[in-house]
Amino acid sequence: MNELFLSPVQLSIKVSFISLLFVFVVGTLLAKFMLEKNFKGKVIVETMFMLPLVLPPTVIGFLLIIIFGNSSPVGKWIQLIFNHPIMFTWWAAVIASSIVALPLMYQSAKTGFSEVDRGIKEAARVDGAGEWTIFFLITIPLAYKSLITGAILSFARALGEFGATLMFAGNIPGKTQTMSTAIYMSIESGNMNLAWALVGTMIVISFIMLLLVSFFK
Known part of the structure; x- marks a missing residue:
């Protein structure tokens, strides 16, 4: 019971933290780029960024298999470099989690950056500050919430x-096996004690996450 419970909990937290590192960097940089640049098809590109929020998870899973599957060019390249396919590894879970989480980071960063007073940034430019200096020393601190x-x-x-x-x-x-998949299999196998333990853990963690969000409004 302990291993059946601890293993998916530990893996889920590890996958989520690594996914967070990726989406934080990528989502923040994408938000900066999309706010500063105007080009044809920008609306279409932004819509594509947000698609994982509304697409069924099975569609995202299908597309990931097509892109990273063993028979795809990307999948073959990964297998050649690492001598192992990426499917059915915990890194595959990281990729899947990152794809569905990226829109939330992107939208939050974009909203925060758009609310930064342009006058402050213009004053910094007049004083000779470069764009990346302004971004790291002015925009990010002001949009930290x-x-x-x-x-x-x-x-x-x-x-x-x-x-x-x-x-x-x-x-x-x-x-x-993450917590979500472990819950599914626990119910399928009739192990309700394990299912309740995992469900309770997910509820507690999710509640804490939402509580933290309220502190930064």
Whole structure:
């Protein structure tokens, strides 16, 4: 019981933290780029960023298999470099979780950056500050509440990812089984004690995440 409970909990937290590191960096930089640049098709590109929020997880899982599957060019390249396919590994869970969490980080960062007073940034430019200096020393500090909110929501979303992870990473106990997939299998096998323990853990963590978000409004 202890191993059946601890293994998916530990893996879920590890996957969520690594996913958070990725989406925080990528989502923040994408938000900066999209706010500063105007180009044809910008609305279409932004819509594509937000698609994982509304697409069924099975669709995302299917697309990940097509892109990273063993027969795809990307999948073959990964297998050639690492001598191992990425499907049915915990890294596949990281990719799936990152894809579904990225829109939350992107939207939060974009909202925060858009609320930064342009006058402050213009004054910094007049004083000779470069764009990256302004970004790191002015924009990010002034938008930190939105960034923290986005990070918390992204972590919570990654933690609860199920469908895409099940399809792309599988449900291998001790290897790719996260809390969400473990709950599913516990119910299927009739192990309700384990299911309740995992469900309770998810509820507590999610409640804490949402409580933290309220502190940064």
